Amino acid sequence: MSRLSTFESDEAEHLHDEHPARFAEASFVPGQRRRSAFLRFTRVSVWLPCALLLALLALGWQLYAIHNPFVIPKIQQIFASLGDRPGFYARNAGTTLSEALVGAAVGMAVAFVLAVVIAHARVVERAVLPIAVVLNVTPIIAVAPGLVVAFGFGETPRYIITAIVVFFPFLINSLIGLRSVDPLAMDVFRTLHASRLEVLWRLRLPSSLPFLFAGARICMPLSLIGAVVAEFVAAGRANGLGTLIVTAASLSDLPVIYASVLVLALLGVALFVIIVVVQSRVLKWHSSETTKGR
Amino acid sequence: MSRNGSAPSAVIPGPDDLAISQVSKMFGSGEDRVVALDNASLTIERGQFVTVIGPSGCGKTTLLRIVAGLLSVDAGDVSIFGESVSHAIEAKHIGFVPQSPALLPWRTVIDNVRLPLAVNKKANSDPDRVQLDPAQILASLGLERVLHRRPAELSGGMQQRVAIARAFVFDPPILLMDEPFAAVDELTRETLRHELLSIWQTNKKTVLFVTHSIAEAIALSDVVVIMSSNPGKIQKIVPVDLPRPRAETVESTAAFHELEQEVRTEIRSRWEKK
Numbered sequence: 001m002s003r004l005s006t007f008e009s010d011e012a013e014h015l016h017d018e019h020p021a022r023f024a025e026a027s028f029v030p031g032q033r034r035r036s037a038f039l040r041f042t043r044v045s046v047w048l049p050c051a052l053l054l055a056l057l058a059l060g061w062q063l064y065a066i067h068n069p070f071v072i073p074k075i076q077q078i079f080a081s082l083g084d085r086p087g088f089y090a091r092n093a094g095t096t097l098s099e100a101l102v103g104a105a106v107g108m109a110v111a112f113v114l115a116v117v118i119a120h121a122r123v124v125e126r127a128v129l130p131i132a133v134v135l136n137v138t139p140i141i142a143v144a145p146g147l148v149v150a151f152g153f154g155e156t157p158r159y160i161i162t163a164i165v166v167f168f169p170f171l172i173n174s175l176i177g178l179r180s181v182d183p184l185a186m187d188v189f190r191t192l193h194a195s196r197l198e199v200l201w202r203l204r205l206p207s208s209l210p211f212l213f214a215g216a217r218i219c220m221p222l223s224l225i226g227a228v229v230a231e232f233v234a235a236g237r238a239n240g241l242g243t244l245i246v247t248a249a250s251l252s253d254l255p256v257i258y259a260s261v262l263v264l265a266l267l268g269v270a271l272f273v274i275i276v277v278v279q280s281r282v283l284k285w286h287s288s289e290t291t292k293g294r
Numbered sequence: 295m296s297r298n299g300s301a302p303s304a305v306i307p308g309p310d311d312l313a314i315s316q317v318s319k320m321f322g323s324g325e326d327r328v329v330a331l332d333n334a335s336l337t338i339e340r341g342q343f344v345t346v347i348g349p350s351g352c353g354k355t356t357l358l359r360i361v362a363g364l365l366s367v368d369a370g371d372v373s374i375f376g377e378s379v380s381h382a383i384e385a386k387h388i389g390f391v392p393q394s395p396a397l398l399p400w401r402t403v404i405d406n407v408r409l410p411l412a413v414n415k416k417a418n419s420d421p422d423r424v425q426l427d428p429a430q431i432l433a434s435l436g437l438e439r440v441l442h443r444r445p446a447e448l449s450g451g452m453q454q455r456v457a458i459a460r461a462f463v464f465d466p467p468i469l470l471m472d473e474p475f476a477a478v479d480e481l482t483r484e485t486l487r488h489e490l491l492s493i494w495q496t497n498k499k500t501v502l503f504v505t506h507s508i509a510e511a512i513a514l515s516d517v518v519v520i521m522s523s524n525p526g527k528i529q530k531i532v533p534v535d536l537p538r539p540r541a542e543t544v545e546s547t548a549a550f551h552e553l554e555q556e557v558r559t560e561i562r563s564r565w566e567k568k
Contacts, residue, residue: 184396188460191362191390191470193383194413202413206400285400285444 073254078262081255093263095240096227099155100267103162104223108170108216110163115174119204120196125175136168140226144233153234161233162226166219173215177208210286213279220271224264309376312338312361312468312500317370319356319526329525330356333370336519336528340375340467343494343501345511346519347557353526354504355472361502362390362470374468382468386410386417389461389499391471395453397445403456404428404441410464423465426497431459435489451482458490462497469494469501475510487513488542495539508561512536512553513545520557522564530560 058075065074082089118125144161151157181203189199231242241260248256319331331353338344346354359365361372363383374382382388389410397406407428411418418425432441435455445453454474461469475483487510494501505511511518515534522529534553536544544550 182396184392184394185398187362187364187392188390188396188409189413190364191383191388192386192410192413193417198413202409203398206398209400285446 070252070254073258077255078258081259082262089241089259089263092239092241092244092260093267096224096231096242096264097267099158099227099230099240100162100220100223100271102155103159103226104166104219106159107163107166107223108219111167111171112174112212115171115178116200118175119178132168132171135164140165141229141233144229148230148234157234158227158230158240161230162223165222165226165229169218169222170215173211173218174208177211177215178204180211181207209283213275213283216275217272217279220275221268224268224271228264310340311373312340312375312502313371313373314338314357314361315371315373317357317360317367317372319353319360319365320368331360332525332527334521334526334528335370336531338500338502338517340500341498342517343503343515344517344519345503345505345515346521347505347508347511348521348529348561349506349523351526352521352523354521356526357521358470358472358502358504361468362388384414384417385420386414386464387466387468389464389466389469391457391461391469391474393473394477395445395450395457397453397456397460399445402442402444403437403448404432406445406456407432407459407463410460418464422467425465426463428459428463431463431493432456434493435459449482451478451486454478454486455489458486458493462493462499465497467499469499469503471501471503473504473506475505475507483507483510484542490514491540508554508557509545512550512557513540518553518557520560522561529564532557532560 061072062075065072114124114128118128140161143164144157147157147160151160185203186199189203194202227240228242228245231240232246241264244260245257248254248260314334314336317331317334318329321328321330334353334357336344336357346357348354356365360367361374361379363379372379374387377385397403398409401409411425411428429438429441432438432455435458437452437455437459440448440452445456448456454477457474461471475486478486491514501515503511503514512534518532518534519528520530520532521527532553536547536549536553
């Protein structure tokens with residue numbers, strides 16, 4: 001046994017080596033990873049291609065705008081509109097964002113609870129999934145006017161429309177996640193006679209997290225689409241970026257249209273980044289995080 | 295269990311035995327039907343280390359999964375110290391070590407070992423149970439420096455040690471191991487074999503161990519059960535009367551080689567008949 005122990009402690013020593021060859025494939029050092037991600041963006045070769053293309057596109061846009069002032073606005077007009085009334089855009093962005101977030105939260109919550117039920121009862125899956133598929137393939141923009149008539153011009157139809165848009169992708173991701181359980185780990189739980197609740201809480205739920213985050217990354221941009229569609233249809237309420245775009249389009253106020261689009265794009269990016277950051281904190285254990293940047 | 299008896303043990307099992315009686319298991323139906331286990335009987339005395347060996351498809355894993363309550367029987371009966379398999383599972387009497395470590399990647403090493411204590415808690419109050427300290431058992435397997443690491447940071451051999459610690463920690467009287475060392479390299483395998491022996495010698499359990507390594511089977515066990523395939527049958531039961539506690543040196547003794555040869559010849563004899 002003494003010889004074995006020596007072998008053992010040697011192996012443990014490797015953990016603290018400068019070059020832990022045996023653990024290289026799977027080991028990770030969070031601090032190092034973050035620094036390298038940051039370094040990547042400071043490297044010219046990384047950001048330059050995109051910056052160049054962007055400059056080229058902007059140049060083309062600007063040339064076209066100068067000769068066709070009634071088709072697209074000049075870039076400086078867009079920024080001037082934003083700079084003139086930052087509070088106005090912020091207020092409208094806030095409305096759209098809250099619609100998107102509340103709707104998405106409701107839609108994702110309902111989808112997840114349903115996925116948990118389905119994961120435990122196949123009969124519910126057979127009942128729900130066909131309907132969910134039909135709901136998913138029906139263009140939401142066709143459903144929206146009816147919802148507005150039914151629920152009025154207030155926030156309610158906007159929440160419902162956003163919730164419907166995110167419902168299906170999150171349902172599917174949750175379902176796959178809850179089922180993506182290591183079968184041998186499941187065997188261990190079964191031989192311990194773990195209850196369904198224990199299996200759900202200690203095995204299914206953590207196993208599903210990578211899929212839930214993937215779902216959230218799909219659903220966040222979708223929720224913005226839902227909110228804007230809802231505003232297009234129920235433009236009676238005089239706020240929200242979607243409302244702003246419809247109103248500005250009817251007045252041919254080009255800078256306002258494109259300023260609103262720009263703000264929506266930035267909202268989308270912000271939501272996406274938030275999800276990615278939260279994911280990298282929560283999913284430190286997952287291989288999609290530990291192998292990043294290799 | 296007589297040394298020369300080629301028929302499965304005919305001893306009537308007592309309440310202190312793990313008794314597998316005339317168990318059959320089929321998979322599929324119609325023309326695709328496969329008889330995974332055909333009328334298998336085996337009696338394991340309390341505290342014995344029994345290894346099941348045989349070619350792929352001989353039903354050794356099926357047998358283990360039936361005892362683990364992961365598969366039902368089509369015919370026959372399994373009794374674990376006088377109680378049914380489902381009772382044994384409910385009472386957390388079974389420690390299971392699967393083919394791969396199957397650790398939970400989001401839990402640290404020590405939290406993985408604590409898992410069996412955290413689920414099905416009402417079985418923890420069993421008066422016969424002497425729960426081990428997770429840190430201590432990990433230390434005895436040489437893992438004291440990685441307690442708070444996550445499984446992905448460990449080598450395959452270290453992960454398998456964690457899985458063994460997880461099976462020992464709640465002190466189940468029965469340990470079922472399904473080719474636990476299949477995924478690690480040969481050198482680590484030999485180390486693990488002797489670590490398992492030493493931990494088993496201090497925490498005596500009834501062990502049913504599936505392997506396809508003859509040397510592993512003999513080095514570890516009191517009894518080697520040889521199975522043959524098509525249909526899955528118990529072909530011969532070979533007692534291993536090597537002295538315990540066994541050191542690594544046992545594998546270079548003449549008695550060991552003799553047993554190894556006996557088991558190998560027995561397994562080959564079936565192949566040659568086909």
